[in-house]
Amino acid sequence: MKVIRFVLAVALLTTLGAIQALEPAPMERFFIEFKPGTGAIIEAGVRADGGQVHHHFKRADALAVSVTSRLAKRLGSDPNIVTMEPDARRYLAAKQALLTSQPLLQSDPFAEQLVPYGVELVQAPLVWDQGFEGEGITVCIIDTGLYEQHEDIDSSFVLGGHSQDPNSQWFEDGDGHGTHVAxxxxxxxxxxxxIGVSPGKASLFVVKIFGEDGLWTYASDLVAAAFTCADHGADIISMSLSGSSGPGPERKAFESLYNEEGILSVAAASNGGNRQRVFPASYDSVISVAAVDESKLVADFSNQNKWVELAAPGVGVWSTVPHVSNSWLFTGGNAYQGEPMEYAPDGVVTGQLADGGMCIAAETPGDWSGMAVLCERGEVTFAEKVATVMAGNGSAAVIYNNEPGALLGTLGEEGGWIVAIGIGQQDGQAALDFLGQEATVQSSAPVPGSSYEPWGGTSMATPHVAGVAALLWSANPAWTNVQIREAMDMTAMDLGEPGRDIAYGYGLVQADAALQYLLAKSTE
Structure with missing residues (x-):
């Protein structure tokens, strides 16, 4: 019996050893710049040694590869390789501008067509009035895709697109970021x-480099996207994304696009609220864009550094999104559409409808057990209102606006919250007629469709600058990217410290002032 156990143990150890031997060595992804004419040799060597080649940029003398540490060491000593750096990650630079309690200084795009405050601040309507609306100029948006069926996107001006994500198409946008930018x-x-900075007249080409989750991508994927933009006639590239390091091949690619192909690239300064340098915004060939609010104050999240070149609206910016709310209050035979409170759980709750007034702790009744409680917005945060309902043993909270318009809100952080949604003022007041009746509160994920939301971030500031550039270029397509950039810089509204500073760069981009600058220069 001992002999048999010994043999089995040896066999098991041998099998485990064989499995471990078969496990592939972990790989790391690198961005390589090679000497002209040597790319094919390096690529063949990488493949022969079991590595992966993601991109081969002949126009940039660069490769993006995934290799083992052993192969990386060998490549590092290859005399044909100029530089070999980690293939840096790139992230989106935006978030929804959800409310905690205070209103946005905007009207409601669901009630009537809205000219977002940012469009006004950058002087776009003044340029429209002179007959220049971006027509004939192509803006390439590198992002999460575009919901092409959106009611506010004129598909006749969408030239097409390309998706790097194998699981989705360029005209799909599960995240919503790209559709908002567009x-x-x-x-x-x-x-x-x-209405956009261009009122639907600029041509759009879309390159989707993020998956449906919108999490992250690589610098080499961004370079591939930028070259795709160039190959499809882009005049302007809009990139509402950033990363903390800048590989040499990426820098050289954008230099080539700017200096040799005449493309104007615009990118987000990022949302860290610090002085960190980010890329691609900090390359000399790219315009770095900071975010300001409706009062022209720099946003607290906007990075500040010497590479910031222009500022544009990026707080509470209303724009297009590819999803429609699927959260509701059903009562009295009526259905009132709402928005889920951020951090509240999904779910369906049915109970008697109660009026909680302002839902302030001092006014809590003895018992709201099992009830759906209506709370009017105001005086305290949404989180405090929901906590008050929970203290009264309520099963769901429905917060209605205290001014016209939809209500998008946040509870601020994760917690053991109950189902909570926000609804419009008119709907909330109407629901008060059904107190004591059965009510069902549903909070669930949105469904595809045309809608609008206010988002914030340097991601939202970036397309304002791209749109202004399109307006200017449409006035005279013979102007160069250098001239367009100079005009925007020299005529920006100076904010903060006099002259160029780390918060605003040259200042808030001004479309009409830049147009007059260009026209005056043309007569000299």
Whole structure:
């Protein structure tokens, strides 16, 4: 018996050893710049040694590869390789501008067509009035895709697109970020929703480099996307994304696009609220854009550094999104559409409808057990209101606005919250007629469709600058990217410290002032 156990143990150890031997060595991803004419040799060597080649940029003398540490060491000593750096990650630079208690200084795009405050601040309507609306100029948006069926995107001005994500198409946008950016660049003037900096007249080409989750991508993927933009006739590249390191091949690629192909690239300064340098915004060939609010004050999240070149609106920016709310209050035979409170759980709750007034702790009744409680917005945060309902043993909280318009809100952080949604003022007041009746509160994920939301971030500021550049270029397509950039810099509204500073760069981009600058220069 001992002999048999010994043999089995040896066999098991041998099998485990064989399995471990078969496990592939972990790989790391690198961005390589090679000497001209040597790319094919290096690529063949990488493949022969079991590595992966993601991109081969012949126009940039660069490769993006994944290799083992052993192969990386060998490549590092290859005399044909100029530089070999980690292939840095790139992230989106935006977030929804959800409320905690205070209102946005905007009207409601669901009630009537809205000219977002940012479009006004950058002087876009003044340029429209002179007959220049971005027509004939192509803005390439590198992002999460575009919901092409959106009611506020004129598909006749969408030239097409390309997706790097194998699981989705360029005209799909599960995240919503790319659709929001596109609306700021060029939402149509069609009596619904919002209007872009270009009122639907700039041509759009879309390159999707993020998956449906919108998490992150690589610098080499961004370079591939930028070259795709160039190959499809882009005049302007809009990149509402950033990362903390800048590989040499990426820098050289954007230099080539700017200096040799005449493309104007615009990117987000990022949302860290610090002085960190980010890329691609900090390359000399790219315009770095900071975010300001409706009062022209720099946003607290906007990075501040010497590479910031221009500022644009980026707080509470209303634009297009590819999803419609699927949260509701059902009572009295009526259905009132709402928005889920951020951090509240999904779920369906049915109970008697109660009036909680302002839902302030001092006014809590003895018992709201099992009830759906209506709370009017105001005086305290949404989180405090929901906590008050929970203290009264309520099963769901429905917070209705205290001013016209939809209500998008946040509870601020994760917690053991109950189901909670926000609804419009008119709906909330109407629901008060059904107190004591059965009510069902549903909070669930949105469904695909045309809608609008206020988001914030340097991601939202970036397309304002891209849109302004499109307006200017449409006045005279013979102007160069260098001239367009100079005009925007020299005529920006100086904010903060006199002259160029780390918060605003040259200042808030001004479309009409830049146009007059260009026209005056043309007569010299």
């Amino acid at each position: 609306g700021t660049v060029s939402a149509a003037d069609n009596d619904i929703g919002v």
